[in-house]
Amino acid sequence: MAEVDFEKLVEEFYMPLYRFALSLSRNESDAFDFTQQTFYAWAAKGHQLRDTSKVKTWLFTTLYREFLAKKRRDERFVDVEEDVVFAEPPQISPSVINEIDATIVQEALHRLDERYRAPLTLFYMEEHSYREIAEILSLPLGTVMSRISRGKAELRRQLSDLAAEESRKILPLKGDAR
Amino acid sequence: MKEDAFLRGILSIHRGIDSESDDPCFAEAREKAESDPILGQWWAQEKELDRVIGSKLASVHLPAGLKARLISRPTLPARPRPAWTRAALLAAACLVALAVLFGSWRGPFQPAVSLADYRDEMVGFIKVDPNLEMKSPDLAQVTDWLQKNRAPSRLNLPKNLQGLEPIGCRTLRFRGRDVALICFKRKEGSLLHLFVIDRAALPEMAKSSGPEISREGNWMAAGWGDGDEFYLITVQGDRQAIEAYLSDT
Numbered sequence: 001m002a003e004v005d006f007e008k009l010v011e012e013f014y015m016p017l018y019r020f021a022l023s024l025s026r027n028e029s030d031a032f033d034f035t036q037q038t039f040y041a042w043a044a045k046g047h048q049l050r051d052t053s054k055v056k057t058w059l060f061t062t063l064y065r066e067f068l069a070k071k072r073r074d075e076r077f078v079d080v081e082e083d084v085v086f087a088e089p090p091q092i093s094p095s096v097i098n099e100i101d102a103t104i105v106q107e108a109l110h111r112l113d114e115r116y117r118a119p120l121t122l123f124y125m126e127e128h129s130y131r132e133i134a135e136i137l138s139l140p141l142g143t144v145m146s147r148i149s150r151g152k153a154e155l156r157r158q159l160s161d162l163a164a165e166e167s168r169k170i171l172p173l174k175g176d177a178r
Numbered sequence: 179m180k181e182d183a184f185l186r187g188i189l190s191i192h193r194g195i196d197s198e199s200d201d202p203c204f205a206e207a208r209e210k211a212e213s214d215p216i217l218g219q220w221w222a223q224e225k226e227l228d229r230v231i232g233s234k235l236a237s238v239h240l241p242a243g244l245k246a247r248l249i250s251r252p253t254l255p256a257r258p259r260p261a262w263t264r265a266a267l268l269a270a271a272c273l274v275a276l277a278v279l280f281g282s283w284r285g286p287f288q289p290a291v292s293l294a295d296y297r298d299e300m301v302g303f304i305k306v307d308p309n310l311e312m313k314s315p316d317l318a319q320v321t322d323w324l325q326k327n328r329a330p331s332r333l334n335l336p337k338n339l340q341g342l343e344p345i346g347c348r349t350l351r352f353r354g355r356d357v358a359l360i361c362f363k364r365k366e367g368s369l370l371h372l373f374v375i376d377r378a379a380l381p382e383m384a385k386s387s388g389p390e391i392s393r394e395g396n397w398m399a400a401g402w403g404d405g406d407e408f409y410l411i412t413v414q415g416d417r418q419a420i421e422a423y424l425s426d427t
Contacts, residue, residue: 007354010248019238028241039248088186089224097230105234124232129197148191155231 009046010039013059016125020060023121024067026110034070038063056127060136064118071114089153096163104166108158116151123148182217185210189221193228243303250350291353293383293390293401296375299352301394301412303359304371310361313346320347320360329358330374334404337426339411342370355379364413370423373410377403389424391417400424 017038022031041062049058097105109117122133134141188207198204211218312323317333317340324331329349342362350357350373358374377383380403389402398420401410413420 007249007351010245014245014248015240018240018244019235022238023235032241032244032247035244036248088183089190092227097227097234100234102234102237102239105231106238109235121235123191123193124228124235126193126195126232130201131197145191149187152190 006039006043009042009055013056014039016127017059017063020118020121020125021063021067023106023109023117024064024114030070034063034066037066041066057132057135060122060128060132061138064136087149087153089149090156090160092156092160097159100159100163100166104162105159108155108162111158112151112154116147116154119144119147120151120155123151185217186220189217190224192221194225242305243299243308246299246303246350246352247308249352250348291380293380296352296380297392297399297401297410298394300350300357300359300371300373300410301397301399303350304369304412305397308348308359308361308371310346311348315343315345317344317360320344323347324349324358324360329356330376330407331358332405332407333374334407335372335409336424339370339372339423342423345369352379368414371412373412375408375410377406377408380408383408391420393417 014035018031018035021034021038022028025031025034038059042059046055046058049055109121112120118137119133119139122128122136128136130141130144134144137144139147185207188203189211192198192204192207194208211221311327312320314320314323321331321333324347327349339362342364345361345363347358347360350359352375355375358372360372360374362370362372364370383401383403389400391398391400393399396414397412398415398417399410399412400420400423401408402424403409411420411423413423
């Protein structure tokens, strides 16, 4: 395949890759390492990829595999298949979300189980089709859809909880106390 | 009712983007949403909510200097090029030579970069303490290492800067050029960072001689060209703090 300029590649993909890594690892330092390892892997093996249209999927797949490899080293990782279920997510008003900042949305995402976190992050990035998400995560298409559906429902519950926690943090001014 | 919940479940994961338009599973649910105003309105709200959540996630803070750190990877062994590639490169070189000869070449392939671009990226990089690839208090060892790693290593520094003890160095990449970063220990305990790049990387500075001083937050930066090199130093503090390193007295 044609040579892909390394710096241009980093320029184009470092932000979504880092954000995906951050959502998986929930840790800035690990997120950096996963992103860096992904680009290292590209520098070493990227030339083997024959189809340039697959570069983005290749990078995300590689990053996810790096994450899984570390996870398997850190703990015994058991991935079980589940039934395909599409659930209507609980209602939450866009105005509530508008009042919440990026940190809280990220915190809510980080509270989810990894099996939902990974597909949901790729879903919200809107950079990948469902087939690409399935390829990146090495999961059947139906499982991806099901996990996104469940993940969205769980994310909204977490956002509601966090919004409630935030509102409890707002204390009355001393002058108001009687 | 059960069917309605199932449809909403399907629509809730349908982002309405091009890559999903042909999916039969989504197509059927979409048709239903188009013919049912209540379902259609519900789906529109869902997509709006997803858009807001997606935009919040996309605005998550990225660490300072992330891109520069990712680009500054170790040099990888060059892959052997097939013979046809060498021939193609030779042909390309001939074309460039001809273009230059007949005056039709409009300059470098990449758009010119400004000092501000360079300074912002370098200052962003050192806002988080950089990892050093080589540590030594001996400047000769530091420049030796830089030379071996094909980074700029010829230093012609003001005397006050020469008086500082280095702690180490590393290489970076900026728009396809190697940059040497040397960290020095200041008397107050904080660090002074010196970046050296080939002057040709910053064409707008080609004729400039005097140092250009600027502030970015609590960082001061001074850049100047000398010979074939362009130097940039950064310190935390005020203008006086950085000017102290620019003089020979």
